[in-house]
Amino acid sequence: SADMRKQNISQGVNCLAYDEAIMAQQDRIQQEIATTNPLVSDRQDLSVLQGEYAAEDAIYQLKIKDLHKKYSHIRKTRPDGNCFYRAFGFAHLESLLDDSKELQRFKAVAAKSKLDLVNQGFTEFTIEDFHNTFMDLIELCEKQQSLGELLSSFNDQSVSDYIVVYLRLLTSGYLQREHVFFQHFIEGGRSVKEFCQQEVEPMSKESDHIHIIALAQALNVSILVEYMDRGEGGTVNNHVFPEGSEPRIFLLYRPGHYDILYK
Incomplete structure (x- = not known):
């Protein structure tokens, strides 16, 4: 059924008279994301986050510092x-x-x-x-x-x-x-x-x-999500689901994406 899905998608796209080259390029981009990002990565030192944002990106650099107070490692998932x-x-x-x-x-x-x-x-x-x-x-x-x-x-x-x-x-x-x-x-x-x-x-x-x-x-299962976004203030807000429970799992949320955090 994956093939059927692909067929349906490509038929839909061909109706829009999409050029083959554009399709091929999109496929390559998808492939690239797929091959460079494992579905679930090894555990990495939390400091890898610093390198993902410019040194002068003050909001995110402050928030990463704040995360460092509670967590030591991150495991990434494919976006x-x-x-x-x-x-x-x-x-x-x-x-x-x-x-x-x-x-x-x-x-x-x-x-x-x-x-x-x-x-x-x-x-x-x-x-x-x-x-x-x-x-x-x-x-x-x-x-x-x-x-x-x-x-x-x-x-x-x-x-x-x-x-x-x-x-x-x-x-x-x-x-x-x-x-x-x-x-x-x-x-x-x-x-x-x-x-x-x-x-x-x-x-x-x-x-x-x-x-x-x-x-x-x-x-x-109780989940704590740390929300790291462009909001003001140098701290990362978290939310526990269900409210008031004792979290077992810690996730980092950045707009559109979740990774795993470790204390």
């Missing part, structure tokens, strides 16, 4: 619109490698989650492979495998994307189950279901507060 789910999935599974109690709790929630989706009207055979891949990775962590195996699974595009799809489905399922609550946050007169079909389930759609709240609650 492909799926980065929130990939960062969350990797960071949480990584944390399970040395927390068997949380692993057992999480495994039970994950195992039951497929049935919840089926009961909500998702088609079992459509979601089965995604769920199986998700369970396989949790079991990989359970076998006390090395971090290296988890990292290479997340850098295998097909495995990694299956995890992203399943996390998107869980987010969609939770939003729809709690549609009465979430309806207030959806703009443009769309129903929660329409929002899920347009902004949650399709790959490469970026994530916002509403997605993070839903996934954190669906899996009962």
Whole structure:
């Protein structure tokens, strides 16, 4: 179906009489992003951030200094619109490698989650492979495998994307189950279901507060997001999802992108 998608996209584009050369150039740019950015990087010293902004970029340099007070390392994810789910999935599974109690709790929630989706009207055979891949990775962590195996699974595009799809489905399922609550946050007169079909389930759609709240609650995992933007003041504001919980996972948000932070 990826080929079908490509075909549909290219047919749409050809209708606009796009020139082949432009298409080829766009493909090259996409390829370049893909090959230069692993889906999930190794853990890097937080100081790599300094080099990403000009020395005279006072706002960002101050904010990076502020981050340094709390965090020592960063792990980057590819900027492909799926980065929130990939960062969350990797960071949480990584944390399970040395927390068997949380692993057992999480495994039970994950195992039951497929049935919840089926009961909500998702088609079992459509979601089965995604769920199986998700369970396989949790079991990989359970076998006390090395971090290296988890990292290479997340850098295998097909495995990694299956995890992203399943996390998107869980987010969609939770939003729809709690549609009465979430309806207030959806703009443009769309129903929660329409929002899920347009902004949650399709790959490469970026994530916002509403997605993070839903996934954190669906899996009962607390997420802290540090927001680094052009806002005034030299400090980075953070937000914990769900509010008041004790965060297990730390993410850095820069406009349009999420990476993983480590204390």
